[in-house]
Amino acid sequence: MNKNQIKKITPGLLLSLGVAVLSKLLAIFVPKLGATTIAILLGIILGNTIFRQKELDAGTKFSESKLLEVSVVLLGATVSxxxxxxxxxxxxxxxxxxxxxxxxxxxxxxxxxxxxxxxxxxxxxxxxxxxxxxxxxxxxxxxxxxxxxxxxxxxxxxxxxxxxxxxxxxxxxxxxxxxxxxxxxxxxxxxxxxxxxxxxxxxxxxxxxxxxxxxxxxxxxxxxxxxxxxxxxxxxxxxxxxxxxxxxxxxxxxxxxxxxxxxxxxxxxPLPEFLGNSAKFISGWFETIALAAIGLRLDxxxxxxxxxxxxxxxxxxxxxxxxxxxxxxxxxxx
Structure with a gap:
């Protein structure tokens, strides 16, 4: 990925990350709903109101596809x-x-x-x-x-x-x-x-x-x-x-x-416990960011x-x- 591509995806990626972080924080107060559920619902609301700019599309698409794909791979560490x-x-x-x-x-x-x-x-x-x-x-x-x-x-x-x-x-x-x-x-x-x-x-x-x-x-x-x-x-x-x-x-x-x-x-x-936990942690974050992006992209x-x-x-x-x-x-x- 060259500098121009990185520059192009950065705004949407940062927005997806921001929605994911906010969702994680809100999940502390509503644990039954969960961060992933909050992320996609919050993304839908924000993506259809405040954040409709075209320059966000490349980054949200990257977050939705690539990060979710990596999350799926890492999910394999939790399955046998x-x-x-x-x-x-x-x-x-x-x-x-x-x-x-x-x-x-x-x-x-x-x-x-x-x-x-x-x-x-x-x-x-x-x-x-x-x-x-x-x-x-x-x-x-x-x-x-x-x-x-x-x-x-x-x-x-x-x-x-x-x-x-x-x-x-x-x-x-x-x-x-x-x-x-x-x-x-x-x-x-x-x-x-x-x-x-x-x-x-x-x-x-x-x-x-x-x-x-x-x-x-x-x-x-x-x-x-x-x-x-x-x-x-x-x-x-x-x-x-x-x-x-x-x-x-x-x-x-x-x-x-x-x-x-x-x-x-x-x-x-069987993977060492710390590797399994790390894979689960990274997969969980990538998943939340990806779901935030899915919500943001839903027109x-x-x-x-x-x-x-x-x-x-x-x-x-x-x-x-x-x-x-x-x-x-x-x-x-x-």
Whole structure:
């Protein structure tokens, strides 16, 4: 990173850090709410009132993405194979059923509402796998144009934000004191890693850890989803996709591989206590800063600007995904 890039991200990064510090201080007086929850709520308020300047965007985007990614890697130091083993094969069955059903339904619904195949598949992949990252990976394999990609990314992010702010309360209502069930709901439905961490932060550290494991299962499936969608469009339409090459190595984000590596090391060679505590401390701070940035970047006006057709599609998709997840949790996870 050169001097110009550092200068560009500094204002937004410092603002995100300031909101995080303030959130930590406020959490002393309202410990039940927690610093991470306060950070995202405070960020939403400040980002839609006082701090709307464009020069803050680069720094808040850096805080939201890079710091959260490092936080996810460090989270691996708090998880071991024992934790993963506790989830059992039922967690994988749950994710596979939820993902395939969600993707199939949302792709079908998009065509019924009147969206083209490309937009429907991107929406399905974004909701079913991992939000913007999935959409960016799917778009070139199905020859979607940039305008379509931008529209779907906006819709998926709006939907994810609504679900991020509502699902934690639904999880607490339906599955009180059931960490596995709460984690399955959030980790199995929320679109981006940031939304999973943010939503789970309403419910506690244990839910954050296990929700991320459910989420990582979905991300690992991205390679298969991209290849299947590319093949589907190639076989069922006249669009030429055979010249599009999928870089399978880049489909799994570096931080997922980093998380798995640190988790493996922690399982095979348990980390010294001071290293584990340090990783947990740094991860917690990076997470709080990232969530403050997510709040600061949330533009509530976008909810108003999107047309009713898009909003109906988003609402129907989120409702189906949530209802199906709850049903599968009762049938498989509990």
């Amino acid at each position: 194979f024992q934790t993963i083993a506790q989830m059992g094969p039922k967690a994988l069955i749950y994710i596979l059923l939820l993902m395939t059903s969600t993707i199939a339904f949302i792709a079908w619904l998009g065509r019924k509402i009147g969206f083209n195949k490309q937009m429907s598949l991107m929406m399905a992949g974004g909701c079913g796998v991992c939000g913007s990252s999935a959409i960016a990976s799917i778009a070139p394999t199905i020859n979607a144009d940039d305008e379509e990609k931008g529209q779907v990314i906006t819709l998926v992010n709006l939907l994810g934000t609504v679900m991020m702010l509502t699902l934690p309360f639904l999880a607490k209502l339906l599955f009180p004191d059931q960490i596995m069930a709460q984690s399955a709901l959030l980790g199995g439905t929320l679109q981006s890693v940031g939304q999973v961490v943010a939503g789970a932060s309403f419910l506690g550290e244990s839910v954050i850890q296990m929700s991320m494991l459910f989420k990582i299962m979905r991300i690992i499936m991205l390679t298969v989803v991209v290849l299947v969608m590319g093949r589907l469009v190639k076989n069922e339409s006249n669009i030429e996709t055979q010249n599009v090459k999928v870089n399978k190595k880049k489909l799994i984000p570096w931080y997922v591989l980093g998380f798995l590596l640190v988790c493996t090391l922690n399982s095979l060679l 509530l006006q976008k909810f108003i600007k999107e047309g009713p057709k898009f909003l109906i599609y988003g609402l129907a998709s989120g409702t189906f995904q949530t209802v199906l997840a709850v049903i599968l949790i009762y049938l498989i996870i509990r």
